[in-house]
Amino acid sequence: MSPRNKFWWFAAVSIAITLIIISSLFILFWHQLSLEEKSLLISIFKQDFVYIFSAAFLLLAGLGFALDAIFNVYIIPTSKLVEETSLITSVNPSHRISIEGSKDIMRLIQIINEWADRYEELQKNIDQKIHIAKAKSEEEKNILAAIMSELPEGLVICNAEGRIILYSKKAKEFLAEANTIGFPGYKTESGSGRSLIGDQDKFIGLGRSIFNVIDKNLITHSLDEIADQLKHKQTNVASYFVIVGKWNKLLRAEVVPILSHLKKFTGFIIIFNDISQQIETDRRINSLFQSLTKSIRSSLTGIRSTIEAILEYPDMDKEQLQQFRKIIHKESIILGDILDKTVSDYSINVKTQWPLFPMLDSDLACSIKTKAAEKLGLIINIEKSNEKNWIKVDAYSIIFAMLFVLNKLKSKTEHREFTCKLERKGQFINFDYIWQGDPIKIETLREWGKHVLIINNEEVSMTLKEVISHHNAEIWSHSCNNTIDTVQKRSYLRLFLPAVETFERDDIRNITILPESRPEFYDFDMFNQPGQSPEMDDRLLTEITFAVFDTETTGLDPTGGDKIISIASVRLVNGRLLQDECFDQFVDPERSLPFESTQIHGIQPEMLKGQPTIDKVLPLFHRFAGDTVLVAHNAAFDMRMLQIYEAKTGVKFINPVLDTLLLSAVVHPAQQDHTLEAIAGRLGVSIVGRHTALGDAIATGEIFIKLIPLLAKMGIYTLKEARKASRKTYYSRIKY
Amino acid sequence: MNYEFSKKILIVDDEPSVAVPLQFLMEQNNYNVMAASNGEEAIDKISKFKPDLILLDIIHPGFDGFEICQMVRENPEWQNIKIILVTTQVRDVDIAKGMAFGADAYIAKPFSNAQIMKQVKKLLQCN
Numbered sequence: 001m002s003p004r005n006k007f008w009w010f011a012a013v014s015i016a017i018t019l020i021i022i023s024s025l026f027i028l029f030w031h032q033l034s035l036e037e038k039s040l041l042i043s044i045f046k047q048d049f050v051y052i053f054s055a056a057f058l059l060l061a062g063l064g065f066a067l068d069a070i071f072n073v074y075i076i077p078t079s080k081l082v083e084e085t086s087l088i089t090s091v092n093p094s095h096r097i098s099i100e101g102s103k104d105i106m107r108l109i110q111i112i113n114e115w116a117d118r119y120e121e122l123q124k125n126i127d128q129k130i131h132i133a134k135a136k137s138e139e140e141k142n143i144l145a146a147i148m149s150e151l152p153e154g155l156v157i158c159n160a161e162g163r164i165i166l167y168s169k170k171a172k173e174f175l176a177e178a179n180t181i182g183f184p185g186y187k188t189e190s191g192s193g194r195s196l197i198g199d200q201d202k203f204i205g206l207g208r209s210i211f212n213v214i215d216k217n218l219i220t221h222s223l224d225e226i227a228d229q230l231k232h233k234q235t236n237v238a239s240y241f242v243i244v245g246k247w248n249k250l251l252r253a254e255v256v257p258i259l260s261h262l263k264k265f266t267g268f269i270i271i272f273n274d275i276s277q278q279i280e281t282d283r284r285i286n287s288l289f290q291s292l293t294k295s296i297r298s299s300l301t302g303i304r305s306t307i308e309a310i311l312e313y314p315d316m317d318k319e320q321l322q323q324f325r326k327i328i329h330k331e332s333i334i335l336g337d338i339l340d341k342t343v344s345d346y347s348i349n350v351k352t353q354w355p356l357f358p359m360l361d362s363d364l365a366c367s368i369k370t371k372a373a374e375k376l377g378l379i380i381n382i383e384k385s386n387e388k389n390w391i392k393v394d395a396y397s398i399i400f401a402m403l404f405v406l407n408k409l410k411s412k413t414e415h416r417e418f419t420c421k422l423e424r425k426g427q428f429i430n431f432d433y434i435w436q437g438d439p440i441k442i443e444t445l446r447e448w449g450k451h452v453l454i455i456n457n458e459e460v461s462m463t464l465k466e467v468i469s470h471h472n473a474e475i476w477s478h479s480c481n482n483t484i485d486t487v488q489k490r491s492y493l494r495l496f497l498p499a500v501e502t503f504e505r506d507d508i509r510n511i512t513i514l515p516e517s518r519p520e521f522y523d524f525d526m527f528n529q530p531g532q533s534p535e536m537d538d539r540l541l542t543e544i545t546f547a548v549f550d551t552e553t554t555g556l557d558p559t560g561g562d563k564i565i566s567i568a569s570v571r572l573v574n575g576r577l578l579q580d581e582c583f584d585q586f587v588d589p590e591r592s593l594p595f596e597s598t599q600i601h602g603i604q605p606e607m608l609k610g611q612p613t614i615d616k617v618l619p620l621f622h623r624f625a626g627d628t629v630l631v632a633h634n635a636a637f638d639m640r641m642l643q644i645y646e647a648k649t650g651v652k653f654i655n656p657v658l659d660t661l662l663l664s665a666v667v668h669p670a671q672q673d674h675t676l677e678a679i680a681g682r683l684g685v686s687i688v689g690r691h692t693a694l695g696d697a698i699a700t701g702e703i704f705i706k707l708i709p710l711l712a713k714m715g716i717y718t719l720k721e722a723r724k725a726s727r728k729t730y731y732s733r734i735k736y
Numbered sequence: 737m738n739y740e741f742s743k744k745i746l747i748v749d750d751e752p753s754v755a756v757p758l759q760f761l762m763e764q765n766n767y768n769v770m771a772a773s774n775g776e777e778a779i780d781k782i783s784k785f786k787p788d789l790i791l792l793d794i795i796h797p798g799f800d801g802f803e804i805c806q807m808v809r810e811n812p813e814w815q816n817i818k819i820i821l822v823t824t825q826v827r828d829v830d831i832a833k834g835m836a837f838g839a840d841a842y843i844a845k846p847f848s849n850a851q852i853m854k855q856v857k858k859l860l861q862c863n
Binding site: 293294316324327330 | 751752753754756757758760761764795824825826844845846847848849850
């Protein structure tokens with residue numbers, strides 16, 4: 001009940017009791033009077049009825065006005081004063097009270113605000129000291145976090161129940177299954193290119209079960225193996241299995257237990273390594289070996305049988321002998337070819353596993369220039385275009401190969417200075433090394449191609465041809481002009497490298513920047529989390545995993561045909577919003593978008609073209625939400641929206657729900673305004689992206705985090721208590 | 737040379753450099769020899785030539801050596817034909833597979849003439 005209602009109920013009851021007492025006294029007094037006295041009083045009452053009635057009416061009216069004044073000047077301000085003072089002492093020390101009231105109340109407010117200034121300053125000082133004290137340990141944590149996030153291995157740490165308490169960036173890349181629902185234009189609302197977990201079919205995140213991404217039986221089997229090893233007191237305890245990850249990559253998983261100081265099993269680590277490449281290389285080598293042995297065996301059989309026949313039957317006729325000689329000759333040639341082919345296949349299949357990395361053509365030319373000056377004493381003048389072209393190279397081997405060529409060129413042409421001209425021709429980049437004189441003959445270049453690269457005792461164990469073919473490149477020489485005058489004649493040696501339009505940034509490791517705050521995928525406190533299936537209702541709000549969500553719609557009438565056009569959610573684990581683990585998706589509403597709604601959320605109809613329909617999005621969101629508790633602002637509306645789609649999508653959200661609107665009314669009953677903006681303003685939360693689903697979901701999450709300690713002050717700790725308190729509030733009567 | 741009463745050998749190999757010296761060797765040892773270079777030709781010659789022994793390579797065009805082996809063993813009229821698998825496939829599993837399909841012997845390439853003659857004579861004597 002609101003303070004206003006409570007006050008007027010109290011006033012009405014007080015007046016009624018007063019009237020009953022006065023009436024009782026009057027009746028007692030009346031019975032003690034004689035008949036004459038009674039008739040005298042009646043005659044006086046009749047005679048002065050108008051005056052008596054007027055006096056009574058004025059008295060009651062005066063009483064009413066006095067009560068109203070007391071209510072507005074003392075009762076309401078006092079009630080608000082309590083709530084707002086509580087705000088200052090709990091979640092928003094910057095909040096200042098600005099309430100109208102009596103002189104005494106105003107004086108009290110002034111004192112409280114002055115005290116709040118001092119309190120805020122004091123708290124800032126304390127916070128600063130705490131911040132400094134924490135900085136050192138945080139720095140260590142952040143270094144660890146940065147290392148973890150850049151580890152080449154995928155790493156997931158789980159508690160004993162299989163809940164993820166830590167994961168590395170690589171693990172997310174390896175395990176999160178690519179979206180398979182196959183619709184075009186499936187992208188994020190933000191358009192920032194951020195990789196959202198919501199894009200994926202399998203979710204990996206803090207507090208989620210690892211069994212969501214890896215078959216439970218596999219892990220259970222590994223843990224049984226580990227338990228067995230521990231029983232036999234083995235020192236190196238681990239178990240292995242192989243799974244197929246994202247993009248059908250083969251991942252080798254190593255499971256290692258985490259034991260407490262009492263040797264009790266408290267969790268496990270899974271380390272993932274991508275072994276696809278290794279297996280493919282092994283397969284190629286094996287295939288090469290098999291092919292080699294079969295071919296050699298076959299040829300040797302012919303040679304051996306034939307020679308033995310010649311030896312055993314020296315009198316065989318000449319024709320037969322000639323035929324056998326031809327067989328021996330043919331098979332010996334085949335053996336040579338087999339050897340050449342094996343060497344070549346080995347180079348292509350094994351040596352060329354070296355990856356290529358993006359590089360600017362001008363950077364490569366400059367590197368060759370510098371090295372040529374250092375190692376060969378050559379002067380290279382670079383003529384480059386203004387255009388920036390990317391190529392993919394193994395810088396060491398290609399630079400070495402070009403130095404090898406330039407060294408040969410130096411001997412052949414006796415020039416010490418060359419011009420290097422960079423030019424793009426279609427999909428290729430020309431690196432032309434120009435000199436005055438005749439071009440290099442094809443046979444000479446072919447001969448150079450067979451040589452293993454050696455310069456001044458430094459060697460790369462590949463031939464020029466191998467390096468060139470590894471880069472899908474070509475090399476040749478030609479004259480620049482058709483003149484036969486040797487003085488005028490200029491020639492070039494061209495390295496012809498394929499250009500890369502846009503290189504994949506994934507190939508480049510990001511610079512490691514230590515985050516200012518603790519990275520979100522860390523929370524070691526979760527080791528102390530309760531099991532997976534305790535009674536949700538009795539769990540503390542501070543321990544529950546929430547999915548805070550919001551929807552944007554075509555209008556405000558779920559039953560009247562309005563549809564969801566955007567849905568976003570962010571997970572809240574251990575009192576922290578995990579903004580890296582969010583779901584953010586536009587939805588094609590399959591109906592027109594009213595102009596009025598566009599005015600509010602800014603979503604234009606063309607932004608929804610090609611987006612998935614709700615029957616594709618809701619199952620994904622359902623998996624994202626999992627077994628969390630849903631939180632929304634004005635949740636009744638959003639839940640009704642979701643409910644409307646139950647029949648169409650077959651997706652039913654049975655998760656417990658909390659509403660920040662109702663919870664705000666629980667903690668601040670004297671406040672009239674419980675809009676998202678008003679609550680955010682009171683609690684010191686700034687909203688970025690109001691009326692975008694993700695922006696509102698994040699703001700709702702931050703508000704919810706601030707409401708939890710305020711609820712605790714009122715004795716509301718568990719989910720059940722929060723729901724019970726919500727039900728009592730006035731706003732819970734709103735029905736959609 | 738009288739081939740009428742001599743034993744008949746069919747050589748199945750698509751490599752002339754293997755088949756020709758083998759054929760010469762067998763002929764020098766007074767066997768009546770025929771050669772086939774693919775699976776289909778081999779089956780055709782088995783039914784017409786009715787060999788006492790087949791020197792059978794595993795990998796060649798058409799039916800492979802294992803299939804031919806199986807066909808021979810499934811035909812009651814060909815039960816007495818001896819089969820020697822002569823092949824480059826020398827893994828234990830290949831040998832086991834060949835014997836399971838009904839081969840009487842397995843010779844890995846490259847082999848000596850003495851080695852193959854010993855095996856041929858041994859099997860044909862049993863016959």
